[in-house]
Amino acid sequence: MMIERRSDGRAPALLPSDLRGPLAGARGLMPEQRLALAVLENAVAMFQRRAMVGGRDFAETRDWIFSDDATWPFSFVNVCEALCFEPQHIREGLAGWLAHARALATARPLTVSRVPTRPRWCETG
Numbered sequence: 001m002m003i004e005r006r007s008d009g010r011a012p013a014l015l016p017s018d019l020r021g022p023l024a025g026a027r028g029l030m031p032e033q034r035l036a037l038a039v040l041e042n043a044v045a046m047f048q049r050r051a052m053v054g055g056r057d058f059a060e061t062r063d064w065i066f067s068d069d070a071t072w073p074f075s076f077v078n079v080c081e082a083l084c085f086e087p088q089h090i091r092e093g094l095a096g097w098l099a100h101a102r103a104l105a106t107a108r109p110l111t112v113s114r115v116p117t118r119p120r121w122c123e124t125g
Contacts, residue, residue, distance in 0.1 A: 037083060040076075040085075040090075043061050044090075052105060
C-alpha cells in the first residue's frame, strides 16, 4: 500500500484503490471477501473523515482498527486476514496519515473571515 504526498499541502489520503491494489485483478473474490473489503474501506473512510473532529464514530473506528481482538468474524484482524493484508501495515499507514493531518492543522490554524451583518444585496445606496 503506497500513500503519496499531495502537492497542495493537504494530508495524503489512503484511497480505496490503495486497499484494492493487491486485489485489483481478483474477479473471483468470494462474497465474504467483497464484504470484508467493503467493511475495511468504510472504516478507512470514516477514520479519515472524522479524524479532525473526533466524536463517537471516530473513536469506535479507531478502536476497531487498533484492536488485536480476533474473536469475532469481522474484527479488523480477521478482515485483514481474509484479504491477505498485514494489519500492522494498514495501522501504520493510518497513524502516519493522522499525524500528518494533525501537523498540517496546527501549522495552518483555521481563520474566520468577517461575515457581513447584512447581505450585500440589502445595502442601500
